[in-house]
C-alpha cells in the first residue's frame with residue numbers, strides 16, 4: 001500500500017511523488033465524497049437497460065466491433081482485458097482472458113457497471129473522461145482501496161466533431177507494468193475514431209446519392225452524373241431510356257463504353273459536352289457543367305440529356321385537353337385504373353388520344369418515377385417485333401449487336417409499357433407476350449438467362465379486337481389478360497365541344513414550337529371547325545391548326561387561314577347542320593357583343609338588335625349566365 005495514498009486519505013491535501021493528473025483526480029474524488037473503502041454498487045445496469053444503451057450507442061459499438069478483438073490479440077494470454085465504455089463511463093463491451101475477467105467481475109469491472117470518477121473515484125476510464133485525455137492509473141493510484149490490485153490504461157474516443165463519445169481501456173493485474181500499454185490504448189481509440197468518421201462519410205455519401213436519385217426521378221429530362229475519369233455514377237430512368245439501355249447497364253461504365261455512335265466527345269479539364277446519336281439515329285444533346293472541388297480540381301460533371309429540338313416528340317409534353325362530359329368520363333376511368341396495378345385496353349379510332357391517355361395513367365400511377373416505353377406494333381415488320389419487345393442475346397442472329405440488346409419490356413421495368421396497335425401483333429409474339437404476362441419474367445431471344453420484370457401493360461387498338469378473336473386472329477386468353485380495364489376513347493365528332501379548348505391549346509403549342517408570339521383566334525372560325533367531320537380526329541385538328549399558325553400573316557388566325565376543305569364544308573352542310581350553325585353563330589355574336597359592352601346587357605341587346613328579355617332568354621339557353 002503506497003504511503004502517498006494513505007497520507008492523502010488521512011487528510012493531507014498535497015502529497016509529493018504523485019502524478020499531477022492523479023492528484024487532481026484524488027481531490028475531485030474526495031470532494032464528491034467517494035467512499036475509499038468500498039463502493040456500493042447502485043449504478044449497475046440490468047441486462048435489458050444495457051441492451052438499450054448499446055443500441056443507443058450503436059455507431060460507437062459498431063465502430064469498435066473489430067477493434068476490441070484486434071487489441072486483445074496483442075495482449076492475449078497475459079491476463080488482461082480490453083473494455084469499451086460510453087461517454088458516461090458505462091461499460092458496454094469487454095474482451096479478455098477468462099481468469100482475469102472473473103477477478104475483474106468481483107469489483108464490477110464488467111458490462112453494465114459505471115466507472116465514472118464520481119462513482120468509483122480515480123480510475124483510468126473515469127479520469128480519462130474527466131481530464132479529456134489518455135491516462136494510466138496503476139495500483140494504489142486508484143482512489144478506492146478494493147481497486148488497488150488493478151493497473152489500467154485508457155484513452156478517450158472522440159466523434160468526427162471532437163466530442164468524447166466513449167473510452168477504450170486496457171486493464172490487468174497491478175505489478176505487470178507495461179510501458180507500451182498507453183500507446184496501444186491510444187491506437188485502439190484512434191482506430192475506433194477512424195471507423196466513426198468512415199461511417200459518417202458513408203452515411204453522407206448515401207444521402208447525397210439518394211438525393212441525386214430522387215432529384216433525377218423528378219426531372220422529365222435525362223439526368224447524368226459523371227466522375228473525372230469519365231465513369232457514369234448516376235443516370236435517371238429518362239436518361240437511360242434516351243440511350244435505349246437499362247440504368248444498371250450504364251452506371252459504373254465509362255462514357256466511351258455507353259455512348260456508341262458518339263459524334264463527338266470533348267472530355268477535358270475545361271469542357272465536357274457530348275452530342276451523339278441513339279440507335280434510331282435521333283440526335284441527343286447533353287448540357288453538362290463541371291463539378292470542381294473548393295481548390296478547383298475537376299471532380300466530374302453533372303447535367304441533362306435531351307433529344308435535340310428537331311427530335312422532340314411533341315406528345316412528350318402533351319396532356320389531355322377537353323372538358324366535355326365524355327372527356328370527363330374518360331379521365332375519370334383512367335384515374336381509377338391508374339390507382340390499381342392492372343392491364344388496361346384502350347379502344348378508339350386513330351388519333352383519338354390513346355397514347356395521351358396511356359401517359360396520363362402512367363403519370364397518375366405510383367410508377368410515375370419509372371420509365372414509360374411505347375411500341376407501335378403496326379410500325380415494325382412482324383419479324384422484328386419479338387426482338388424489339390423481348391431483346392436478344394449476342395449472336396442470336398446475323399447482325400445482332402455485340403453484347404446483345406435489352407427489349408422494350410426490360411427497358412420498361414418498374415414502369416409502364418404502351419403497346420399501340422396490339423391487333424397487329426403476330427400470332428407467335430402473342431404467345432410469348434401471354435407467357436410473359438403470366439410469369440412476369442422475360443428471356444432475351446437466344447439467351448438462357450431469365451429476368452424478373454415488373455411492368456404495367458397498357459395496350460391500344462383501333463381495330464375491333466373481339467372480332468379478331470372470333471376470326472382467330474387474336475388469342476382469346478391474351479385478350480382477357482389485356483382488357484382487365486377497357487377505356488373507349490370517343491372520336492372528336494362525339495366530343496365536338498372540346499374544340500373550344502383544343503384549338504387555343506394547339507395554337508399556343510404551335511406558336512411555342514415555331515418561336516412565334518402567341519396568335520389570337522378569331523371566333524368566326526369555330527362554326528367551320530364544328531361543322532367538319534374530322535375523320536382523322538384530334539391529330540387532324542392539330543395538323544390543321546399547326547398549318548394555320550405556320551402560314552398566318554397577322555396577329556390573328558381567321559377564317560381566311562382555314563384550308564379550303566373546311567371553308568367549303570360550311571356551305572355544303574345539310575339542313576340540320578345549318579340549324580346548328582345558326583345557333584352557334586348567334587351564341588358567338590352574343591359573346592362578342594357582351595365583350596364589347598363589358599358585360600352590360602342593355603347596350604349588348606341594342607347592338608344585337610334584340611330585346612333585353614330575348615337576350616336574357618338566349619343567355620340562359622346557351623348557359624352563358626354566370
Ligand SMILES: Nc1ncnc2c1ncn2[C@@H]1O[C@H](COP(=O)(O)OP(=O)(O)OP(=O)(O)O)[C@@H](O)[C@H]1O
Nearest residue numbers: 318319320321322350351352353354355356538539
Ligand atoms: N385530348 C387530347 N388533348 C390533347 N391532345 C390530344 C388529345 N387527343 C389527342 N391529342 C393529340 O392528337 C395526336 C394523336 O394522339 P395519340 O397519338 O394519343 O392518338 P392515338 O389514338 O394513340 O392515335 P393512333 O391510334 O393513330 O396511334 C397527338 O399529337 C396528341 O397530342
